Amino acid sequence: MLALPVVMLFPVLWAAAPCRAVSAAVSAGYFLVASRGLPQGAAEFFGSSASTGFLLWIAASLPFVIVHAMAWTARKGWRRAGRYGIAMVLMAVPPFGIAGWAHPITSAGVLLPGWGWWGLLATALGLCLMATRLAPAIALSAGVLTGIAAISGDGSPASEEWQGIDTAAGAAFGWVDTLHQQQLLIAQVRKEAEGGSQIIVLPESALGILTPTAEHLWGEALANLDITVIAGAAVIDTQGYDTVMVALGRTGTKVLYRQRMPVPVAMWQPWRPWLDLTGGAAGTLFGDPLVEAAGQRIAPLICYEQLLVWPVLQSAFHRPDRIVAIANGWWAKDTSIPAIQLASVEAWARLFDLPLVTAFNR
Numbered sequence: 001m002l003a004l005p006v007v008m009l010f011p012v013l014w015a016a017a018p019c020r021a022v023s024a025a026v027s028a029g030y031f032l033v034a035s036r037g038l039p040q041g042a043a044e045f046f047g048s049s050a051s052t053g054f055l056l057w058i059a060a061s062l063p064f065v066i067v068h069a070m071a072w073t074a075r076k077g078w079r080r081a082g083r084y085g086i087a088m089v090l091m092a093v094p095p096f097g098i099a100g101w102a103h104p105i106t107s108a109g110v111l112l113p114g115w116g117w118w119g120l121l122a123t124a125l126g127l128c129l130m131a132t133r134l135a136p137a138i139a140l141s142a143g144v145l146t147g148i149a150a151i152s153g154d155g156s157p158a159s160e161e162w163q164g165i166d167t168a169a170g171a172a173f174g175w176v177d178t179l180h181q182q183q184l185l186i187a188q189v190r191k192e193a194e195g196g197s198q199i200i201v202l203p204e205s206a207l208g209i210l211t212p213t214a215e216h217l218w219g220e221a222l223a224n225l226d227i228t229v230i231a232g233a234a235v236i237d238t239q240g241y242d243t244v245m246v247a248l249g250r251t252g253t254k255v256l257y258r259q260r261m262p263v264p265v266a267m268w269q270p271w272r273p274w275l276d277l278t279g280g281a282a283g284t285l286f287g288d289p290l291v292e293a294a295g296q297r298i299a300p301l302i303c304y305e306q307l308l309v310w311p312v313l314q315s316a317f318h319r320p321d322r323i324v325a326i327a328n329g330w331w332a333k334d335t336s337i338p339a340i341q342l343a344s345v346e347a348w349a350r351l352f353d354l355p356l357v358t359a360f361n362r
Contacts, residue, residue, distance in 0.1 A: 015084070082128070161199060165200060210246060218253070257288050299324070307344060316354075
């Protein structure tokens with residue numbers, strides 16, 4: 001996470017480009033390096049050749065490259081800073097923000113932890129000024145702030161009552177030999193409960209497809225425990241499915257949250273209704289920014305949402321008590337993607353001074 005402020009050098013390189021074509025090349029280089037785990041991960045996810053993953057990698061970079069190439073201007077000074085600011089905003093929100101990986105604004109959590117929205121605005125201003133002659137002064141300030149962050153070593157506030165459980169079940173998680181997996185998860189949950197945890201978080205896909213049978217199994221397992229389990233699952237209907245967070249307890253099961261932004265192409269396929277086809281994951285983009293569980297207001301983030309900007313900012317606007325981030329990253333296990341996800345969500349938690357609970361399957 002402490003390496004995130006390095007991305008503040010991108011506006012300098014973008015502004016130094018002598019022409020629009022070079023600015024496009026600089027933008028492509030930045031995005032492709034930041035998302036370097038995508039070719040291998042995509043090939044693993046689709047069970048296809050490396051060439052398919054490579055094509056998806058290039059396609060994912062196009063929104064970032066197009067926005068920054070169009071925003072570039074030969075005019076120096078405040079006009080260039082303003083143009084970069086426009087590109088920065090466009091890559092933070094839909095539609096371009098759907099591919100807004102590795103957004104430089106994420107560095108705000110390292111540079112100005114606890115500053116919240118003021119820290120976000122200050123970092124945004126600093127990024128814009130990096131496209132001007134003030135870049136050396138801004139870079140020096142960012143270096144000093146990063147050094148302070150490294151020395152302080154303070155992360156997001158911790159909470160002993162909340163506990164996330166990581167798993168390493170791979171692609172089979174939630175979908176193969178589900179009864180055995182559920183029994184193992186129940187045993188882990190019981191162990192954490194004995195240790196004093198009251199709210200236990202399980203990864204995305206932990207329950208597989210949410211069925212009455214699964215609800216009954218967990219209901220019996222938690223009947224004599226005064227705890228809440230928050231777990232990932234899939235809810236299916238005739239049109240497709242939703243990736244969700246559910247709350248499990250002795251009082252029953254409740255769907256807390258439906259994912260706002262599933263993985264494009266792999267899960268979210270908005271063109272299907274236009275072709276009179278069903279299937280794919282539903283995406284609401286701006287739905288459900290906040291949910292309540294165990295008496296707390298939660299900012300929920302499922303997998304791909306942790307790589308983007310607007311989901312966490314939308315949730316932060318509603319003043320949550322904590323961030324709960326779950327993922328099922330088996331397909332990206334040997335790539336840089338899980339580390340980038342974790343660094344991003346940790347940075348956001350630091351910026352808004354929120355406790356963070358994570359649960360990842362790898």
